[in-house]
Amino acid sequence: MSQSLAPECNEVKERYDTCFLKWYSEKYLRGMGTTDNNECAALFKEYNSCLKGALKQRGIDKLLDEAREDNRENDATLMGKKK
Amino acid sequence: MKVFSNSETFNYSWEEVSTANWRKYCPWNQKSTHVVAVDTVSRSVDPETGILRTERLITCKQTAPDWLKSLLGGCIDESQVFETSYVDPRSKTVTMVSANLTMSNLINVQETVVYRPLNDHQTSFEQSAQITALCGGWQRIKNRIEDTLVKRFHENAIKGKEGFEAVLAMSRRVFAEERERERMMLIQSQASNIRLAAVAA
Numbered sequence: 001m002s003q004s005l006a007p008e009c010n011e012v013k014e015r016y017d018t019c020f021l022k023w024y025s026e027k028y029l030r031g032m033g034t035t036d037n038n039e040c041a042a043l044f045k046e047y048n049s050c051l052k053g054a055l056k057q058r059g060i061d062k063l064l065d066e067a068r069e070d071n072r073e074n075d076a077t078l079m080g081k082k083k
Numbered sequence: 084m085k086v087f088s089n090s091e092t093f094n095y096s097w098e099e100v101s102t103a104n105w106r107k108y109c110p111w112n113q114k115s116t117h118v119v120a121v122d123t124v125s126r127s128v129d130p131e132t133g134i135l136r137t138e139r140l141i142t143c144k145q146t147a148p149d150w151l152k153s154l155l156g157g158c159i160d161e162s163q164v165f166e167t168s169y170v171d172p173r174s175k176t177v178t179m180v181s182a183n184l185t186m187s188n189l190i191n192v193q194e195t196v197v198y199r200p201l202n203d204h205q206t207s208f209e210q211s212a213q214i215t216a217l218c219g220g221w222q223r224i225k226n227r228i229e230d231t232l233v234k235r236f237h238e239n240a241i242k243g244k245e246g247f248e249a250v251l252a253m254s255r256r257v258f259a260e261e262r263e264r265e266r267m268m269l270i271q272s273q274a275s276n277i278r279l280a281a282v283a284a
């Protein structure tokens with residue numbers, strides 16, 4: 001798996017990525033992964049809280065919020081909500 | 084504004100490609116070394132459509148030409164890209180849209196990548212990017228910045244294809260080994276069940 005931009009998050013990221021890949025290939029692609037509350041949720045929460053701190057420290061959190069805002073139109077089109 | 088576009092065919096099923104795509108930038112890919120980190124920021128499945136939406140932050144390290152550095156003020160060797168991807172399992176489409184986070188007030192790069200099945204064994208990859216230098220000043224300089232970035236896209240695309248082929252080949256091997264291991268375990272447990280049944284009888 002790839003590294004995290006924050007080395008302190010690498011270990012939990014690796015565990016989450018492995019969990020996600022298994023879920024994606026064995027459940028999601030077979031139509032059995034329609035909920036968010038899956039077996040990887042707890043790992044994601046742990047990874048995300050580690051990452052959030054690192055992003056804030058580097059000032060990337062604000063840039064992310066802006067980019068997310070700019071992406072709204074793509075979201076509307078690609079989530080199939082805009083006909 | 085300059086446009087870069089590229090298309091490729093991978094001789095793997097859409098399921099294999101869309102799975103391996105999550106680890107495109109792992110150590111198996113020894114070509115795309117400019118990507119130094121990939122972090123998942125958010126992920127959710129839409130209960131209505133089944134679409135998996137993922138936000139990732141991609142960290143790149145690539146040396147910029149000296150003239151560009153002096154123009155833009157030095158520290159541009161490390162940069163971040165914000166990628167949002169949408170996997171639609173019904174239409175079997177992966178769409179990834181990316182924009183640069185770094186230097187976004189000076190340069191705007193918008194990239195779209197789509198993976199679609201061509202048949203059961205082949206998947207198409209369509210990539211397009213729009214590159215716009217926003218900095219004021221001479222058109223000649225803007226053109227030069229845009230051309231440099233288009234060239235970079237082209238070089239990274241060639242390396243990306245080679246690197247992803249390696250990841251696909253490794254993924255197929257690892258999945259096959261995993262399946263074989265599971266099959267052997269099943270056979271072993273069945274064999275021991277039969278032995279137990281024989282003893283009990």
